[in-house]
Amino acid sequence: MKVLFQHLKKYKLQTTLSTLFIVVMVISQLWQPKLLQQVLEAIIKDDMDEITNIGILLIIIAIVGLIAGILNTILSAKVAQGVGADIRETSFRKIQTFSFSNIERLSTGNLVVRQTNDITQVQNLVMLSLQSLTRIPIMFIGSFILAMYTLPELWWIIIVLVVLVFLIVFLIFGRMGKHFGKIQTFIDRVNAIAKENLAGMRVVKSFVQEDNELQRFTNTSDKLTHHTIVVGQLFSIMIPAFMLVSNMAVVAAIYFAGDLVKDNPEVIGAIASFMNYLMQIMMAIIIGGMLMMMASRAMISLQRIGEVLDTEPDIKYDENAQDKDLVGSVEFRDVSFQYEGDETKALKHVSFQARPGEMVGIVGATGSGKSTLAQLIPRLYDPTEGQVLIGGEDLKKVSKQTLRNTVSLVLQRAILFSGTIAENLRHGKKDATSEDMEKATRIAQAKEFIERQADVYDAPIVERGNNFSGGQKQRLSISRGIIGDPKILILDDSTSALDARSEKLVKEALNKELNDTTTFIIAQKISSVIHADKILVLDAGELVGVGSHKELLETSETYREIYDTQKGKEVDA
Numbered sequence: 001m002k003v004l005f006q007h008l009k010k011y012k013l014q015t016t017l018s019t020l021f022i023v024v025m026v027i028s029q030l031w032q033p034k035l036l037q038q039v040l041e042a043i044i045k046d047d048m049d050e051i052t053n054i055g056i057l058l059i060i061i062a063i064v065g066l067i068a069g070i071l072n073t074i075l076s077a078k079v080a081q082g083v084g085a086d087i088r089e090t091s092f093r094k095i096q097t098f099s100f101s102n103i104e105r106l107s108t109g110n111l112v113v114r115q116t117n118d119i120t121q122v123q124n125l126v127m128l129s130l131q132s133l134t135r136i137p138i139m140f141i142g143s144f145i146l147a148m149y150t151l152p153e154l155w156w157i158i159i160v161l162v163v164l165v166f167l168i169v170f171l172i173f174g175r176m177g178k179h180f181g182k183i184q185t186f187i188d189r190v191n192a193i194a195k196e197n198l199a200g201m202r203v204v205k206s207f208v209q210e211d212n213e214l215q216r217f218t219n220t221s222d223k224l225t226h227h228t229i230v231v232g233q234l235f236s237i238m239i240p241a242f243m244l245v246s247n248m249a250v251v252a253a254i255y256f257a258g259d260l261v262k263d264n265p266e267v268i269g270a271i272a273s274f275m276n277y278l279m280q281i282m283m284a285i286i287i288g289g290m291l292m293m294m295a296s297r298a299m300i301s302l303q304r305i306g307e308v309l310d311t312e313p314d315i316k317y318d319e320n321a322q323d324k325d326l327v328g329s330v331e332f333r334d335v336s337f338q339y340e341g342d343e344t345k346a347l348k349h350v351s352f353q354a355r356p357g358e359m360v361g362i363v364g365a366t367g368s369g370k371s372t373l374a375q376l377i378p379r380l381y382d383p384t385e386g387q388v389l390i391g392g393e394d395l396k397k398v399s400k401q402t403l404r405n406t407v408s409l410v411l412q413r414a415i416l417f418s419g420t421i422a423e424n425l426r427h428g429k430k431d432a433t434s435e436d437m438e439k440a441t442r443i444a445q446a447k448e449f450i451e452r453q454a455d456v457y458d459a460p461i462v463e464r465g466n467n468f469s470g471g472q473k474q475r476l477s478i479s480r481g482i483i484g485d486p487k488i489l490i491l492d493d494s495t496s497a498l499d500a501r502s503e504k505l506v507k508e509a510l511n512k513e514l515n516d517t518t519t520f521i522i523a524q525k526i527s528s529v530i531h532a533d534k535i536l537v538l539d540a541g542e543l544v545g546v547g548s549h550k551e552l553l554e555t556s557e558t559y560r561e562i563y564d565t566q567k568g569k570e571v572d573a
Contacts, residue, residue: 003306004122007086011079018075018130021068026135028065030142032058033276037150040269076130084123091115091308099315100380101340106308109192114308117187118301125298132287140284147277150270153260154253161249161278165285168241173292176234179227180297184304186224193217199464238289246282250275315382321399326391326406328356328487328518330377335386337372345384346372348541354518354534356487359511361529362522363562364538370522371412373538374490377520378407390488408486412493412522414473416465421450422457424476429484440483443509445502446475470497478506482514490520495528503528526563535559 008015035058042050095103095111103111144162148155197204197213204213253274260267330353337347347369354360362370375381376388379395388395390406408428416424425440426432432440437457441447449472453459465473474497482489489510495503507528510519523529530549537545537552537559545556552559 003087003302003309004083004126007083007090008079008126010086011082014075014079014082015130018072018079019134021072021075022131022134023138024068025065025072026138026142028061028068029139029280030146031061032065033273033280034146034150035061036276037269037273040272044268072131076127079130080123080127083126084119087122087305088115088119091119091305094309094311097313098311099313100375101314102311105340106311107188107192109195110188111308112195113184113188113191114301114304118184118304121294121298121301122305125294128291128294132291136284136288136291139280140288143277143280143284147274147281150277151253151257151260151267151274154256154274157249157252157256158278158281161245161281162285164245165242165282168238168245169285169289169292172234172238172241173289173296176231176293176296179231181300182227183224183231183297184300186220186227189220190217190224193220235293239286242282242286242289246279249278249282253278315379317400317403318397321397321402323399323402323405326393326398326402326487328406328516329389329391330354330360330488330518330520331387331389331392332373332376333387333389335376335383335388337369337376337381338384339372344541346541347376347383349386350538350541350543351386352534352536352543352546354520356518357516358533359519359521359531361532361535362520362538363524363526363529363535363559365562366524367540368538369541370538371492372541373536374409374492374520374522377488377490378409379403380409405484406486407488407490408481408484409490410478410481410492410494412496414465414470414477414494414497416461416468416473416476418463419461420455420458421453421461421476424461425457425480425483428480428482432483436483437479439513440479441475443482443506443513444475444478445498445505445509446472446479449475471499471502474498475502475506482510482517485514486517488518488520489514490522492522493524496524507531526566537562 035054039051039054039058042054092115095115098106144158147158193213193216197217204210253271257267257271257274260271332350332352335347335350336345338345350369350373362373364370372381376383377390379388382396390398390403395403417427422432422437425437428440429436434457438447441450450456450459461467465476468476474494478491478494481491481494495506498506507521510517521529521532526549529535533548535545535547535549535552536543537556539558544558545552547555553563
């Protein structure tokens with residue numbers, strides 16, 4: 001609840017006014033049955049002046065109550081929307097601080113549901129609470145007292161009504177609450193499956209897996225449907241049960257009030273007023289029941305949002321660190337790394353140095369730890385043991401801005417955002433000029449196909465960049481990586497979708513244009529790193545060889561095996 005209260009503080013005035021208006025509305029509702037009683041008594045006495053006066057007062061009170069209700073709804077909606085937007089922004093900002101391990105632990109689909117469905121549940125709770133939270137106790141207590149005052153002889157009917165209704169609420173909500181958590185869990189799973197299928201539609205269709213994926217989605221959807229139906233069934237029982245109890249109370253009141261009318265005909269007005277108060281008690285309990293149902297679900301959603309906001313990023317930067325310019329040297333000192341949940345280390349006691357301006361190749365079999373090593377340099381993960389230094393500075397003592405200005409990482413999977421080419425390039429440099437874009441795209445061999453676009457750098461990029469080929473997306477991704485002129489550039493197999501000629505041109509341009517940049521090239525092919533100043537050979541997380549191509553052919557059996565497997569001699573020739 002602290003999450004909700006923190007954001008409600010911003011809307012103190014609107015919340016106070018909303019509460020004030022709801023109090024005015026409830027008072028008008030409580031006053032009306034009493035005035036109706038006086039009208040009936042005046043009718044029995046045939047007092048037309050009294051009937052007219054009370055009738056005018058009834059109309060005025062009804063109008064005041066209506067206006068108060070409208071104003072309460074407007075303010076409640078503003079507060080609910082504002083709180084929902086604030087929580088959504090706060091949680092999104094928090095997610096932006098998460099490391100890769102935080103995201104992997106919570107999962108993307110789960111975070112999307114928490115950002116959308118869970119916040120919507122909280123938003124609905126705020127709206128209903130401001131409309132009903134103050135209204136319910138005032139209406140219940142006021143109606144209870146006024147009903148007892150109006151016909152004290154029938155006090156026991158009210159007590160029986162309240163006891164029966166609370167018994168129904170206890171029994172139904174006791175069974176309903178456990179299903180809400182499962183509903184949110186299965187919403188997560190449905191969202192995750194749908195997201196995977198939409199992103200991997202080509203794979204699903206290529207392997208004719210539509211039926212299997214449909215079955216997987218259907219199974220999860222059916223479980224979600226089951227729990228939702230159970231909640232709906234329980235809710236469908238609750239309202240008729242409430243109405244049955246209230247109608248029985250009305251029948252009992254009419255029956256036992258019959259003897260009172262014989263002795264005093266004026267009691268008819270009191271009976272009508274008593275019935276109205278009975279119905280108001282009933283409505284207060286029904287609305288309270290609905291609020292409890294929404295609150296049960298919203299509390300689970302609040303808990304899930306709280307888990308996101310309370311999650312501490314695995315990687316924290318030194319707040320006292322000053323921004324500075326670092327040279328492009330990189331050093332690993334006895335670095336080991338183990339992913340959370342894995343039993344074995346992905347990297348084991350890796351040590352090496354790279355001087356500024358060097359081109360460093362990283363090779364090894366699949367799963368040898370190449371990408372893991374690369375991700376430690378921009379501090380996407382922290383090493384489990386050892387130190388990573390850039391420009392002689394321990395990464396844990398370097399400010400975030402300094403690190404981002406110094407290191408640029410280009411992933412194998414080119415991720416583009418919907419928007420324009422220019423907007424995507426400016427992710428690498430916020431104030432990038434046209435000249436910066438032309439230089440970066442020229443080096444990455446992307447300028448040619450960009451200039452064929454009608455809008456050139458303002459050409460649109462659709463979701464996930466699906467209006468470009470794999471090679472074009474990789475070249476745009478490389479352009480984005482180098483546009484900020486980083487001191488250290490990491491290419492994580494990011495030329496895998498390029499043809500041999502384009503890959504050669506990219507690397508030649510990098511050598512010529514960024515000769516002061518320390519470049520790490522992760523590659524599956526020896527030919528991609530054969531001319532590197534230094535090559536790191538990884539095997540099962542261990543650094544088993546360091547040196548030039550010729551040196552490794554003589555000293556590293558692992559490198560020689562990879563080379564022979566790829567027919568490296570023919571490539572060299």
